[in-house]
Amino acid sequence: MSRRIKNAERPSRGIGLRAFGVRRAGFVRWLCIALSLLSIVAWRSSFAAPPDLESDELLPALFERDDVEPYIQLVEATDADDSVPPPPDTENIQPPVLRRPLTPNFPETDPLLLPEMPLEPSTLFAYPVDAPLGFTGQSSVLPSEGQESSHFVPMEDRWRAGFPAWDRYGKGHPPVDDYPYLQGSLIDPYNQNVLKGDYPIIGQHxxxxxxxxxxxxxxxxxxxxxxxxxxxxxxxxxxxxxxxxxxxxxxxxxxxxxxxxxxxxxxxxxxxxxxxxxxxxxxxxxxxxxxxxxxxxxxxxxxxxxxxxxx
Known part of the structure; x- marks a missing residue:
């Protein structure tokens, strides 16, 4: 009987070890949580930390946040927004032959006449006017625009384009030989002639x-x-x-x-x-x-x- 009582009064060794294990597991759990928080803080500081903050100011800065409320500002439109931008400076363009006005300066009295003054500050470049081939007669197509640039020359009558003189065979254009690219006459039926339908007699068609x-x-x-x-x-x-x-x-x-x-x-x-x-x-x-x-x-x-x- 006495032996059983002694055994009952003796503390259990298994219970003590179990309690120690519980305390140790809780410590490890809190240690892991703390390390996780420190790693999160270090990761955020590497991306969002201002460069001018010191290490002791880093942690408070991570938790500080300025709340900025978004807003929309309405601005009333004015007539100045629809204004045309200023024209480019055409006075200092080099070379001078490229300078030209944006709009042609034709006389108001008769638009079919070419202006006496050149349209550009400098003299317009133009090739010599060659006579067309054959006998073309007088053109009935009146000019409607003048030369505005040295790069292009308007040609209203598309049939009577000039052709430079060319001695194809180098014989001096003998009258008895069959020679191409010749200037004809009114009674010449063998070269281009306005009287045999090679050139329009009225207009273009x-x-x-x-x-x-x-x-x-x-x-x-x-x-x-x-x-x-x-x-x-x-x-x-x-x-x-x-x-x-x-x-x-x-x-x-x-x-x-x-x-x-x-x-x-x-x-x-x-x-x-x-x-x-x-x-x-x-x-x-x-x-x-x-x-x-x-x-x-x-x-x-x-x-x-x-x-x-x-x-």
Whole structure:
């Protein structure tokens, strides 16, 4: 009985070790929490710490925060915001040939005339004006703008562009050789000509094609020709029935064609066309007997007359 009481009064060794383990685990847990807080503080200080703070001021600065309230400021728009920016300085542009006004300075009285004064401070650069090829006639396209820059020259009539003189074969342009790139004349049908539709005669799209053909017939012949009565014969003292057979005939025919076409040349059919073809005839007959050129012997032995027709 006494032995059991002694064992009961003796403290349990397992309970003491268990309590010590609980205290040790709590200490380790709090130590881990403290190390975690220190690592978080050190990490934030490496990214957000101001460079002018000392190490002892670092920790309070981490927990200080200035609350800034966002705001929107409304500003009333004025007419000054819609103003046009000032133009660039055109007085100091180099080289001087590039200086030009922003708007051309044409005279107000007649816009088709070129201004007498140059549009630029310096003289405009221009190439010599070459004559176009062939016979172009007078252009009916009036200029509407003048030269504003030395880089571009306006050309209203796109058909009558100049072409420099060129001796292709080096022979001095002999008149009997077939030479390209020549200046023609009004009656030259072998080079460009305004009368055969190579250049517009009105504006830029109206062309005239003129074609003329001449047919001449000269005939000297002998045809049995009867004589007239003795009282009106051309050869008196003649007893034969047939008189003088000699005759001369001249016939001249002119075939003219005027073809006025409005369109885009050979690129599409004509918008409208007017074509006239007149024919003129002149004839002359000379015989040696009366009553041949006309039944009236008073008309003599010659006859001249003309006829005409229009298609």
């Amino acid at each position: 109206t062309f005239l094609t003129f074609t003329g053909t001449s047919l001449s017939i000269l005939e000297a012949r002998q045809v049995p020709t009867p004589t007239t009565p003795f009282e009106s014969t051309g050869s008196p003292d003649q007893n034969e029935f047939f008189g003088d057979p000699n005759q001369f005939l001249y016939v001249q025919n002119f075939f003219l064609s005027f073809d006025l076409v409005h369109g885009n040349g050979a690129f599409k059919p004509a918008d409208w066309r007017i074509k006239l073809t007149p024919v003129l005839n002149m004839n002359y007959l000379d015989v040696n007997e009366l009553g041949i050129v006309n039944p009236n012997v008073n008309k003599g032995t010659t006859r001249f007359r003309g006829d005409g027709a229009l298609e």
